[in-house]
Amino acid sequence: MSEAVRPHPRDLGLAEARALARRAVDKAEQLGLRGAIAVVGASGSLITASRMDAGGPGGMTRARSKAWISATQQIPSSEHLHRMTTIAPPVATGFAQASPEAVFPGAGGMAVSDGGVVVAGIAASGATVSPFFPDGIDPRAVSADGRPANPEDLLIAYALGIPYAGQHGDDGKRWQQRFGDLVVDPADSLGMATAPPASLQAQLDWARALCDAVMAEARARGVRVAVAVLDRGGDPIQQDLMDGAPAGGVAIAQAAAGAAALFDCESGELESRFGPVAALSALVVPPVAGIPGGLPVNDAGRLVAGLGVGGGDPAVCAEIARAALAAT
Structure with missing residues (x-):
């Protein structure tokens, strides 16, 4: 029986999940970030999770929660956050009570699809993983196709090998606060450039x-x-x-x-x-x-x-x- 017609849903395999986590760690280290990466299967089960050196406690729990939301709700966790803040409070409360893994409904989680079917979710969080541009960072490293690319969403897009899309609001405003009117030519953008294997972990x-x-x-x-x-x-x-x-x-x-x-x-x-x-x-x-x-x-x-x-x-x-x- 072909995979496409199998009756039982599946989670992403461990080898594939680990490869995603490694790519995220590679990009995070290149960007000077420290945190945790979690990959949760479509069933809601944790598949793999890695905390970078000096990533700080608590980040893993947040990353796992956002990955769980993306995997099980089959949407970016930013969309879930939008829904939770616009529906009636009793409904949002009920969702949280019925979904104990969704303890941190923050933005940044992305669903992972295979053949159009969601098989996992991935997210990052931790000590210095955030949508803000760190001091001293090369602006080319946080630019994708000439546009601002916040570090947290950038490392997830890089891990998945998909075009960058910000989940944390106005990247342009944060860019202006950090870099002023600086413009990076699309040809000089390095946000999605290959990151070397992490060597400081x-x-x-x-x-x-x-x-x-x-x-x-x-x-x-x-x-x-x-x-x-x-x-x-x-x-x-x-x-x-x-x-x-x-x-x-x-x-x-x-x-x-x-x-x-x-x-x-x-x-x-x-x-x-x-x-x-x-x-x-x-x-x-x-x-x-x-x-x-x-x-x-x-x-x-x-x-x-x-x-x-x-x-x-x-x-x-x-x-x-x-x-x-x-x-x-």
Whole structure:
């Protein structure tokens, strides 16, 4: 049966989603931005997410929310924001209550289509990811075809390989405030020019390699899982969902990694060491779970991250995490 007539909708594959995230990171680094990129499938499940070095906590949550909106509503998140601010307040409130992933209805998310069918959404946010032109930036780098191109929307358009279109209001006004009456010739515009591979992302590269090791170990065992690497404060650095893995594994991997990162223990030991998980969850913002599969990650005796694996048998997930950590 051809893909076009298959009865079951599909999400974008992990390899394709990762390629989009890498392109976004490449362009962001070229522009001097620091933040997070999230790709969410049309089902609403997170496929992959990457936080750049010094990207700051919280950006991943915002990026994931905007990507979720674009993927599930099948529109740019700016259009969703417009609708939420023009419909009756009770309706907007009801949407938010019925759509817990849509916690940040900001502009910047874009739907990803394949053959005219939406298969994902992508968005960026974080410490310095914004529609404003940074101080000292080359105006040619934030110009597309001779027109102003704000950095946040530019990196998403570049990742998708589509013509630039601003989502954050008046690019011209922000350009005037930053560059005055400067005009860039279309031939000199570099906004959509090829960005070199990012080379300043040591922490992200390490987290990706750790996730790769987990997925390689899972494939060797014939299982499909989700994996998360969180910093010691519980904010995600890298997350991946293997093709065909249970979508719920994303939440389990993140919560297991959160337990390991925040409490410096294996997630399966959380309750025996620190008390009831429900009580602990009420004390911390990142989700934590006392399910095996999460391990603390140390560097020279110092806690630096939490690794979580979820979506399969918890004992097997814990074994996969240990094997992957030992191999990196």
